[in-house]
Amino acid sequence: MGRSEQKELREETEQRLLELLIEEKIEEFREEFLVLHSYDQAKFYAELDENQRLQLYRFLSPSEVAYIFETLEVPEEDYQQLLAEMHPSFAADMLSHMYADDAVDVLNELDKEQAASYLTIMDDEAAQEIKELLHYEEYTAGSIMTTEFISIQANQTVRSAMRILKREALEAETIYYVYVIDDEKKLVGVVSLRDLIVSDDETMISDIMYDRVVSASVAQDQEEVAQTMRDYNFLALPVVDFQNHLLGIITVDDVIDVIDEEASDDYSKLAAISDVDAVDKGPFNAARKRLPWLIILLFLGMLTASLIGRFEETLNKVAILAVFIPLIAGMAGNTGTQALAVAIRGLATGEVGNESKWKLIAREAGTGLITGGTCGILVTGVVYIWHGDVFLGLLVGASIFATLTVATLAGSLVPLIMHRLNIDPAVASGPFITTINDIISILIYFGLATLFMSYLQ
Amino acid sequence: MGRSEQKELREETEQRLLELLIEEKIEEFREEFLVLHSYDQAKFYAELDENQRLQLYRFLSPSEVAYIFETLEVPEEDYQQLLAEMHPSFAADMLSHMYADDAVDVLNELDKEQAASYLTIMDDEAAQEIKELLHYEEYTAGSIMTTEFISIQANQTVRSAMRILKREALEAETIYYVYVIDDEKKLVGVVSLRDLIVSDDETMISDIMYDRVVSASVAQDQEEVAQTMRDYNFLALPVVDFQNHLLGIITVDDVIDVIDEEASDDYSKLAAISDVDAVDKGPFNAARKRLPWLIILLFLGMLTASLIGRFEETLNKVAILAVFIPLIAGMAGNTGTQALAVAIRGLATGEVGNESKWKLIAREAGTGLITGGTCGILVTGVVYIWHGDVFLGLLVGASIFATLTVATLAGSLVPLIMHRLNIDPAVASGPFITTINDIISILIYFGLATLFMSYLQ
Structure with missing residues (x-):
């Protein structure tokens, strides 16, 4: 049986199961449903509407539904609704049949009162196990462990x-x-x-x-x-x-989930989104998650703008300077993001510790000098050929050189400092470091331009 | 035994083992070394110098060294050296004792001749198993499977x-x-x-x-x-x-490695680095990996610069326009990176398929309108208060609105198009999309400014 046949078979099965559910053929439904792997059961369950789910609860025992919930992956905010649909004693019974760590994951999504009431009507042994696990803080070993070992x-x-x-x-x-x-x-x-x-x-x-x-x-x-x-x-x-x-x-299955979560968490932060929003959520949901970042960045951008405003006089005299602003700021952002990503991954994997911190900084300074030097020489040449102005070429080239060196260093220093201050360094997203580096690059560029103004006119 | 005690114990053991190795106390060394978990053995091995390693090969049998190599994680280019140090028949013997999939991983790092010669002197059964696995292309199920099942x-x-x-x-x-x-x-x-x-x-x-x-x-x-x-x-x-x-x-252990690799691969690409370089490599190595990207981005940046050059006349008349270039280009880059990250993760996890592609595009268009609208109104207000010029405020605000909408859309369209063309969408890095959006934003901003020039002077 090839892959596509497997998929076809699964879809056929799902279709047939849905018909059996709607036609209330309990015997045939149970026979076919209960042989499925819990992941396939959970996928089927996740696609049902409320009436169909209510029907399902009548067809299955609490322990059979518990098996589904151990594997179920739906948005966190949906659990409240799913449990509220069930008869309270059915829900409590289901929770007590789940592996304690999975039950805790579900209970953590409910509001405290609802969770407490389930624990009250649940059988004592299960409730005791769950209560112990509920104590542990999120993201600790205690929060993902289970007490069902031999x-x-x-x-x-x-x-x-x-x-x-x-x-x-x-x-x-x-x-x-x-x-x-x-x-x-x-x-x-x-x-x-x-x-x-x-x-x-x-x-x-x-x-x-x-x-x-x-x-x-x-x-x-x-x-x-x-x-x-x-x-x-x-x-x-x-x-x-x-x-x-x-x-x-x-x-190990819980650990795979942790690795996956942490990786997409770091990834999202690099791109400045609170978390990678599910594709099936609407634009308002997406906008709500991204706007806080964008507004912070907007005000940082305003700061950059006001900084350029200080150099309005220089700009008025040599308007051509404006042409290279995005180039220089952009390159600073790019090299900073690269250095940032290396530092964050290094901190996340533990490769960058207290001893190797200085080594990383020295390394990044060296890297900045090399990339800055190479790009600086390239730019000087291109601008000279393009505008026929050797001083303009030298100005832009020197700015690129200085900017890239400083920006690379900043890209590794910022996460290291945050780490030192016990702030998650991944919060220093790409756009954030880009904006910081915008400011640095503009200061360098216009600083140099104002200094050597006489050569440019 | 707490965590720190465990760590201390490990360090003590390593120190003692090193002494036993140097003092050639083979019996005591074997007694203490062979009870260690292969991960700890591999960590010890990775820190030895060449002479110490040669000593170790005299203390251990090929199958005992095989156990170390199954867990060993050193940079790919080091394997050639490590195997060349061993006596060829010792190396071949060691490879034949490794799980076939791990042996294949090692052989893939050697040059073809070296690999072939080991396979020739290896015992036939092991060589046969390894040869079969060597056929499979990298990154396929075949390349990570093992034939040692029951x-x-x-x-x-x-x-x-x-x-x-x-x-x-x-x-x-x-x-x-x-x-x-x-x-x-x-x-x-x-x-x-x-x-x-x-x-x-x-x-x-x-x-x-x-x-x-x-x-x-x-x-x-x-x-x-x-x-x-x-x-x-x-x-x-x-x-x-x-x-x-x-x-x-x-x-499952191979799968964890795959998840880890793919995640850091996507992460690196978002930051425009070929792969997250090991922190212990020097600056030349780092620069070599980052420069190709930086140079491509440099020339794209030049394109942006030449585009602004086209509007030099507009700039000469209203120099204040230059002040807002980084703000507008920066915001376009930020929102584009956000949309990009969502699309790439969606494609990677399979959440975005052929059917849901249009849904994603519609969603991102909606998101762009909302974030653009919000930021546009904010900016209009701030610029008006700051410069006291309502037309300038409206111009910058309208540019932010249009730019954010288009840039958000571009951030999701680019990876979708690449996916359609069978290019890995993760190649569309943050800096790349940022540069594209720089160009878009400049066109919009100066286009609007040139159009409404009469109101600005």
Whole structure:
């Protein structure tokens, strides 16, 4: 079955399921729907209208709907509506059947009262697990971990570990790592299912467990956790408190989402949008997300304009100067954006630390001198040939040289300073650094022009 | 053990290992080194100098070095040197012990002759596997898959499947999914280890296998594969040819690398750098990567300059016009970059397809009108208050309105057109779209100014 056939089959299935749903053929619907992967179920669900969804809730059990919600990806603001449609006890029941970390993600989108009321009517054990997770701050290891892991003791045999594993296999989010804890619930080792499978039944866990466990602390930044799991190729990572008590685990699927989110977050910020808005939202929604940035940049642009205004006298005498303003400002913006992107990625991946900060600055200064020198010489030549004025050529060339050097340096300094001040350096977007560099370039250009005015007339 | 203690311990270990290596204490070194995770081994290895590495090759077997190389991340150009240092038969032996997909990654960095000579002296089975993988084009599913998977037949029992699994557990890259094939080696189902564990020994595989297997075709783009695995939360995905023969599997760790690479690739392009250069490379290296872009942008900037030159007469009469050039051009660039980022992410995630293309364009046109209108009114007011000239205010305001509308539209049209022409839309970087929009904005601004000249003097 090729790719396109797979797609066709999926579309046919969706069409048939919709008909069965509308015609209220519950038996046939369940038979066909429940064999689908949760991702396909969630895709089907996301396309239903309210009446169809209400019908679906009558066809499925709370735990079956929970399975859909674990994979569902809809805009955050829609969850409130989706849960309000359900009977409250149905919704609470559904939440208690979800993996605790996924349930927390849903509850975080609701207003506090609504969330609290679900927790009240939910069964106690599930509510307890969820409440514990709700405490953790967003973007920390605690906020993406789940408490449904399998733990054993070091003095067990492989046989007894496998028995526990079989019993808990359907509840646990992953069974591919089993964590070894001591009497105080402190993490002392890890065994992979692969190790269990290839070992004899009578082997002691203490003999095959790996005791140099890499773990995350519960308050650690989720991006750091993702980096660790990527480096070590782990399918799951244990999360511990400061006394090394095992609190939960983070699974690789959550980490992929983190990597994806952080990357598109950095990307959006480079382009000065709050977040990449969903394509299916209307223009008002898009404008609302972009206008704050644009208005800030507008006022920074006004500052640039007023700066040029100071040089009106110079401009009145040599109007040709105006011709090169966008060229010089533009080049400053371009080189600044390049340096910015390198610095932000370096900070995000941890490649740029405290020691290598000065190295980066020195490197960028060097790069600025080289690119500035090359572009400066090029421009001098072109302007001279074009206007036949060697002084004009030298002025524009020298401005490009000075501007590119300073702008490259600024592009790396600004994010480093922000990082130092504990501001997310990615907030220094491309347009922001471009505007800063506009100002720098205009000062250099008109400064030089005013200084050497006598040669230009 | 907290995070900082973990780090301290790691540094201590590295220091001790280095001493043992230099003092040629082979027994103690092996004892301590071989218990480390391959990522930590690779980190240690990457910091050695040539003499120390040569020493290491005498301490470790080829298969032990293979384990390091599976995780090693050094700049691509370094592999040639690292392999050349080893005895050729040691290197070939090491390559044959690596997972085939990782060995292919290393061989792809060598020149063809060097790679071919290793394949000749390597053992036949490994060479055969690697040669097959070497055929696949970069960035396809084939290029990142491995052939070390476990397959069984549908008419086996769980007991016999578990026996195969135990036998192959140490060779296979993942044992957490087992693929079911028919007599012609066509893929017919998949069973997770979780399902095997919870089933009775005598159960038939055909009864518990999932037969709606999601697979990737061998020539499919790796980014699409990553998206599928992310959507379905798979730990591995089977790769088939057009007749559905099972060729290999892609594991989640490779997919994380793909997601990471593609994200930083898009990011770099938005900032107009060929790729985010490693921070530890010198300024010449950085300048070499950035200059091509800067020079292209320089000539586009010249075009803008010559365009303004056409309006020199207008400028001579009303020098104040020059003051607002960077403001208007800058705003056009900002709004264009925003629209560009949304379009590129939409295309990359597949959210923007053929049907939704027109919707995006209409949406961006609407967004441009709203942001342009808002900023235009703001600017008119500010310029009027500042210069006390209502016509100047209206001119700048109207230019901002028209420019933002057109620039927003251009920001989404350019990547869509490139996508249509089968050019990677991410090549349309922020600086590129900014320069295009510079030109558009200057035409609008000076066009309007020339038209309404009589009101301005």
